[in-house]
Amino acid sequence: MYLLIPAAGSGKRMGSDRNKLLLTVRSQSIIAWTLLAAEAASSISWIGIISQPLDWPDFKSIIADLQLTKPVELIPGGATRQESVYNGLQALPKAAQQVLIHDGARCLATPDLLNTCAEAIHHCSGLIAAIPVKDTIKVVDENKIIQSTPNREKLWAAQTPQGFDVKLLKECHAKGLTQGWEVTDDAALLEKCGIEVRIVPGEETNLKVTTPQDLAIAEFILTNRQS
Numbered sequence: 001m002y003l004l005i006p007a008a009g010s011g012k013r014m015g016s017d018r019n020k021l022l023l024t025v026r027s028q029s030i031i032a033w034t035l036l037a038a039e040a041a042s043s044i045s046w047i048g049i050i051s052q053p054l055d056w057p058d059f060k061s062i063i064a065d066l067q068l069t070k071p072v073e074l075i076p077g078g079a080t081r082q083e084s085v086y087n088g089l090q091a092l093p094k095a096a097q098q099v100l101i102h103d104g105a106r107c108l109a110t111p112d113l114l115n116t117c118a119e120a121i122h123h124c125s126g127l128i129a130a131i132p133v134k135d136t137i138k139v140v141d142e143n144k145i146i147q148s149t150p151n152r153e154k155l156w157a158a159q160t161p162q163g164f165d166v167k168l169l170k171e172c173h174a175k176g177l178t179q180g181w182e183v184t185d186d187a188a189l190l191e192k193c194g195i196e197v198r199i200v201p202g203e204e205t206n207l208k209v210t211t212p213q214d215l216a217i218a219e220f221i222l223t224n225r226q227s
Contacts, residue, residue, distance in 0.1 A: 001043045001118040002096040003161075004088040007031055007051040007059075007104035008077030019055050021104045023215065026222045030209055032062050033107035033222070039068050041111035043118035046096075049104070050075045050088040085186055086173045092166060098122065099169070101186055102161040105209045108221055113203055114161060120200050121163030126190045128163075129202035130156040159202040162187055168195065 007021050021031040028036075031049070038044045047070055049059060056074050063072050075091045077084040085101060092099060098121045102109065113129060120127050133155040139148045164186060172189040175181075183189055187197045205221050207214060 001121075002046045002048070002092055002099045002166075003038055003044050003114070004048045004050060004075075004085065004092070004099055004101045005031075005034060005038075005104045006077070006081050006084050006088070006101065007049050007055075008081075008084050019051070019058075020209065022055070022058050025107065025209075025215060025218050026226070029062055030107045030218075031059065031104050032066060034102070034104050034109070035063070035066055035068060035072070037107075037109055037111050037114060038102075039066070039070060041114035041118070043115045044100075045070060046093065047072045048075050048088050048091055049073070050077045050084045052077050080182070081185075082173075082176070082183055086177075089166065089170050089173060096166050098163060099166050100161040100163045103208060106160055106206055107209060108203075108218055109159075109161065109206045110203060113206065117161045117163045117200055120198070121165075124198045125168055125195055126162070126164045126187060126197040127200050128185070128187045128197060129159040129161055129206065130199050131159065131202045131204060131206075133157050156199055157202075158185060158187065159206050159208075160185075163200075164190070 022029050038047050051059060053076060059074060075088050078087055100117055117127060117129060133152050136152060137150055137155060138146045140146050169186060172193045175193060176189050181192055190197050209215055209218050
């Protein structure tokens with residue numbers, strides 16, 4: 001299975017002046033934990049990191065220190081996540097028929113989750129890891145006035161990995177470019193194209209490290225796992 005890791009984000013919400021994936025959690029960078037999970041996942045055979053060339057020296061150093069056995073390719077990122085994934089799809093080896101896309105900031109995803117998604121994508125056109133929403137969700141307007149309360153039994157919080165048929169996802173990205181669609185994940189492109197996307201149960205600990213509070217939670221979870 002081929003794995004693309006969007007890793008071009010900034011550290012603005014983290015209060016950092018560099019790529020947040022270079023910040024350290026328990027003596028390893030955030031991107032290192034993500035790579036270690038991919039290395040341990042038996043289904044993954046190739047890894048592409050989509051990032052800004054400015055970060056490549058740091059990423060190359062991290063990759064070398066981890067002594068990964070799987071090939072890792074650095075791919076230039078775009079101005080948005082959508083552009084970055086588009087670039088990543090063009091850089092996939094020609095043999096790639098399915099791909100997993102996993103945010104580099106979700107450094108707590110387990111090898112088991114990667115393997116589960118890699119197996120499931122052989123039986124559908126698209127999938128996302130997700131968990132049921134626990135909180136009551138409110139839809140509000142620009143004035144912070146509540147407009148409605150959706151039934152949470154039908155709400156799931158999207159995670160990554162997300163898996164897709166490569167040819168199909170390339171077609172959806174191309175259509176998104178021509179139509180001017182702006183989306184925050186690749187599943188939304190398939191949805192806009194009327195293509196069914198399946199849910200694979202995710203993991204409660206598979207949080208996206210975005211703020212200093214998330215960093216502290218990640219440290220706690222990794223400490224518990226290692227002990």
